[in-house]
Amino acid sequence: MLAYGLGDAGTGLAATTLGFYLFPFFTCAAGLPAFIAGSLLTVIKIWDAINDPLIGWMSDHTQSRWGPRLPWMFAAALPLGISLAAMWWVPEGSTLQRTAYYVLMAILLMTAYTSVNLPYAALSTELTLDTAIRTRLNAARFTGSITAGTMGLLVAYLVLREGGGGYLLMGQITGTIAAVATLLCCWGLAPYAKKAQRPSGNEEPTLQQLRRIRSNPRFLLVLGLYLLLWFGLQLMQVVALIWLVQVIQVPAGMATLLLLAFNIAALIGLQLWSMLSNRHGRITALGWGSSIWIAACLLSMLLTPIPENSGMVALIPVIGLIMLVGLGASTAYLIPWSLLPDAIDADPTHPAGLYTAWMVFGQKFIIGLSMSVFGALLSLTGYISTKSCDGALSFVQQPESALIAIRLCMGLIPAVLVVLGLLLMRRWPDRGAHLHSA
Numbered sequence: 242m243l244a245y246g247l248g249d250a251g252t253g254l255a256a257t258t259l260g261f262y263l264f265p266f267f268t269c270a271a272g273l274p275a276f277i278a279g280s281l282l283t284v285i286k287i288w289d290a291i292n293d294p295l296i297g298w299m300s301d302h303t304q305s306r307w308g309p310r311l312p313w314m315f316a317a318a319l320p321l322g323i324s325l326a327a328m329w330w331v332p333e334g335s336t337l338q339r340t341a342y343y344v345l346m347a348i349l350l351m352t353a354y355t356s357v358n359l360p361y362a363a364l365s366t367e368l369t370l371d372t373a374i375r376t377r378l379n380a381a382r383f384t385g386s387i388t389a390g391t392m393g394l395l396v397a398y399l400v401l402r403e404g405g406g407g408y409l410l411m412g413q414i415t416g417t418i419a420a421v422a423t424l425l426c427c428w429g430l431a432p433y434a435k436k437a438q439r440p441s442g443n444e445e446p447t448l449q450q451l452r453r454i455r456s457n458p459r460f461l462l463v464l465g466l467y468l469l470l471w472f473g474l475q476l477m478q479v480v481a482l483i484w485l486v487q488v489i490q491v492p493a494g495m496a497t498l499l500l501l502a503f504n505i506a507a508l509i510g511l512q513l514w515s516m517l518s519n520r521h522g523r524i525t526a527l528g529w530g531s532s533i534w535i536a537a538c539l540l541s542m543l544l545t546p547i548p549e550n551s552g553m554v555a556l557i558p559v560i561g562l563i564m565l566v567g568l569g570a571s572t573a574y575l576i577p578w579s580l581l582p583d584a585i586d587a588d589p590t591h592p593a594g595l596y597t598a599w600m601v602f603g604q605k606f607i608i609g610l611s612m613s614v615f616g617a618l619l620s621l622t623g624y625i626s627t628k629s630c631d632g633a634l635s636f637v638q639q640p641e642s643a644l645i646a647i648r649l650c651m652g653l654i655p656a657v658l659v660v661l662g663l664l665l666m667r668r669w670p671d672r673g674a675h676l677h678s679a
Contacts, residue, residue, distance in 0.1 A: 244429025245364070245378055246385030248314070251419030251426075252358040253386025255325050255350075258393045258415055259285075260478040261500055262408070263328075264616075265634040268626040270408050271331050271339055275624045279616010281343050282479070286609025289351040290602045293359060294450070297598025300360045307431055310360035310367075315427045317356035322420030324350035329412030357423055359601060362578070363593040364430070380515035383574040384508060389422065391504040398497045453588065454599055460584035462669055463577055464600055466527075468607050469662035470573035473655030475608045477538075477566065479615060480650045486634045488647050489559060490546040493634050502560050506567030507574070514575050524669050527576045531659050534569025537562055538656035542648055580669075615650060622646045 263285075267278035296313070303309040328346045332339055368378065396414050400407035454460055481503070485496035510530065517526040540562055547555045577600075585596050622642040627635045639647075 244426055245368075246381035247422050247429065248361040248364075248426035249358070249382045249386040250389035250422035251318070251321060252354055252361075252423075253383075254389035254393045254415050254419050254422070255321070255354060256386070257390030257504070258325075258397065258411065259328075260475060261394070261482055262397060262411075264479050264612075265482050266329065266408055267343075269634050271343075272626065273336060273340065274620065274626055275616050276620040277336070277340055277616070278626075279613050279619070281340065281347065282612035282616065283609045284344055285347040285351055286605045286612060288348050289355060290605035290609060292352055292355050293598040293602040293605065294595075296355050296359050297363075297595055300363065301592060301595060308367075310364050311427050311431060313356045313360040314423060317353045318420045318423035318427070320349065321353040321357055321423060322416040322418075324353055324416075325419055326409075326412040326416035329408040331408075355601075359597055361426070362601070363597045367593055377515065380511050380575060382578070383511050383571070385422075386574070387504050387507045387511065387571075389418065391501060391508070392418065394497065394501050394504060398494070398501075401494075401497060450595060450599070453592075454596070457584060457587055457596075459587050459670065460581075460596060460600075462665060463580045463584050464603055465665050466580070466662045467577040467600060467604055469658045469665065470570075470577065471604050472608055472611055473538075473658035474570050474573045476611060476615065476650050477570070477655050479612065480647055482634055484541075484647050484651045485559070486636050487639050488546065488644055488651075489544055490549075490636065491556070491559065493636065495556070496634070499556070499560060499563060502563040503567035503570075506564035507571040510568040510571030511575055513568075514572055518576070518579065523576050523579055524666055527572050527666060528663060530569045530572035530576075531663050532569070533565055534572070535656045535659050537565035537569060538652045538659070540565075540652075542652040618646050618650075619643060 264278050264282060267273045267281060268275055273281070300309050300313050303312055305312050324346060328343070328350055332342050334342075362382075393411075393415050397407075397411050400410045400414070454464075481500060482496055485491045485499060486493050491499065514526045514530050517529065544558065544562065547559070581596065581600060582593075585593050588596070622645070623640040624643040624646075625637045625639055627637055
């Protein structure tokens with residue numbers, strides 16, 4: 242469990258720092274307009290989505306003494322760390338030249354990211370057939386991910402207090418942690434990966450893959466749930482720092498520290514929902530967690546700016562709200578991935594890499610488009626970018642239209658998406674699977 246938990250530490254750390262800080266970095270330290278920043282996030286997600294089926298297929302067909310997954314993770318560990326560090330450098334030159342640099346770094350980073358994350362995710366199905374152990378593996382996975390993400394937030398708090406120049410140092414530290422954690426995971430899982438279930442290895446054209454997916458109703462339900470929950474979660478993650486600084490008017494240094502409340506609550510939530518999933522069922526746990534998440538989203542619409550020079554007491558409602566979001570949103574990490582093995586088992590050939598790839602492909606493609614829409618929305622509503630940073634992000638008096646757009650992205654839109662996910666899972670066929678084992 243410890244070794245498997247380390248496997249998502251590197252990619253989880255990258256996802257956390259990129260999710261919370263990359264848009265503010267682009268619009269502050271790099272001085273890019275909001276529209277270009279949103280478009281860059283789209284490039285990152287779309288390329289990340291495009292390479293998923295290819296790497297999933299190649300992983301399924303890899304032959305080695307350590308199985309098909311570990312060679313990919315081992316080979317991509319150092320490129321992941323190096324490209325993650327390089328993503329936070331601000332090169333000299335025009336806006337066009339800087340944009341071209343970030344497109345190139347995004348392609349390199351997301352290729353390494355997928356080469357680690359996708360084969361690793363497939364292992365949760367292949368290491369065991371026991372439903373309860375699979376749920377525990379995914380709990381360990383996201384515990385490692387969120388713990389590493391918490392470390393990333395602490396690093397950001399320490400190095401970004403003096404302004405945007407700390408972004409590069411943050412990248413160097415987090416890139417090193419990501420590479421080392423991935424290598425340690427490969428070392429710890431090597432004995433188990435040798436004996437894990439193997440994919441059939443049959444070649445399958447893309448159209449046939451799509452027909453296979455379409456004929457698996459369980460997978461379609463899991464995919465739909467994953468798309469809805471992660472659309473909402475990623476949207477909140479991108480807008481969180483902007484919401485804290487520009488709408489609630491929390492000082493930038495304090496805002497970075499407050500983001501830790503999300504990760505701490507999410508860690509607690511992972512253990513809670515894992516336990517409740519094995520006792521009462523994953524769909525029941527999803528309902529409880531999502532209800533908390535929806536309530537927190539709606540409450541965020543009601544928070545008003547904190548008066549200047551107010552004490553820590555004024556931050557208590559904000560901290561409480563962020564922790565409610567983390568507690569509820571942790572179901573988005575755990576439940577879809579604990580349901581995915583059930584969908585894979587419904588397919589006689591068990592092509593875990595293929596299903597994992599298409600699940601992640603759909604999520605990244607939709608989120609990539611949403612980030613472009615988010616950037617365009619901020620530009621259309623008059624959001625003002627800056628060329629200097631006070632900590633992670635500078636406060637700028639934004640027009641009311643931009644503030645409304647930020648509130649909607651933090652509150653109403655994610656709440657609607659989570660509600661749609663709950664309605665979709667009313668059709669899940671086996672709500673007692675938590676009682677079954679191989």
